[in-house]
Amino acid sequence: MKFSFRPSEGVFYELFTKAAHNLVRGTDLLLELALPGVNVQSVSERLVEVEHDSDEITHELYNKINSTFITPFDREDIYRLGSLLDDVMDHMEAAGSLIYLYGLTDLPSLPRELHEQVNVLDQCAKITAQAMPRLKSMKQLSDYWVEINRLENEGDRAYRMLLVRLFSGEYDALTVLKMKEVADELEAACDAFEHVANTVETIAVKES
Template identity: 70%
Template structure:
């Protein structure tokens, strides 16, 4: 394997920004679930396409990492950050897939708390994209991880209220099981955004 001793300085930062941009696109697609005439199959299909695009970013980043001798910061942190960004997209894709495959579009509407969790993902994606644009300079990153932590806590509250609603008797047992699996993916996506923020904080501390 040919190693590049002098990588283009912006190469890894470009990968991170591209991945974060995919997360913004994925969250925007999920937001369509709140529309009264939402096309659930289209939402699922477009999330799959976005997830595949993000996989491509991750693979290109890993190929570059494996063929680069000098990296802008720790190789382990580059690998972890790239993998965690990909994890977020995987969870968002799962949300759209499960809602479509489980036939949850037949419900009059999804629980309000699910839409609140999606709003958390939209805000977290926006914060992450802004942070990836500042990663190279390592400046003004602390407000990012503080805000993502706050959003994750907000998501936890919405998730707990969603569980209360699911087990209130409003839905039949099978629907509860289906909605619970979707809820778990939404919470996992919010958690995954926080994992990204924690890794950025670790990188910033190391590089300070």
């Protein structure tokens, strides 16, 4: 393997930004699931493609870590940030696939709180994509992680109220279990966005 001895930091920020933009593609697809007459199978298949793209970006990042002599910050932190961005995508793809596999869109409509969870994820994806290029200057990053923490609280509330509705007797037990699996994946995606933000904060603390 060839090593580059001159720092080529730029490529790391580009890959993080690319990974985060891919998450916006993911939440766009999850938002489509709320549209009337949506083709759920097609959305689920496109989510799988976006997830594969995410895997490729992650592997490109890992290769770059291994072939670069001087990295812009600790290689372990680069590694971790890449892996966490990939986690978000895994949970979003899982949510979409389960909605399809469980045939949940045969229901008249999905609960409102589930759409709220997706809306929160969409906002998280957008501000994460905006924040990634700022890793270069390490400036204005605290706005980003404060906002992610606020959104994560909002997502928690939507998730909690969804469970209250699911357990209220409005649905039969098996439908409850199916929807809970989907909600759990969306909640895990939201948590993963928070872990991304926490890692950015840790990196910023070290650099300060």
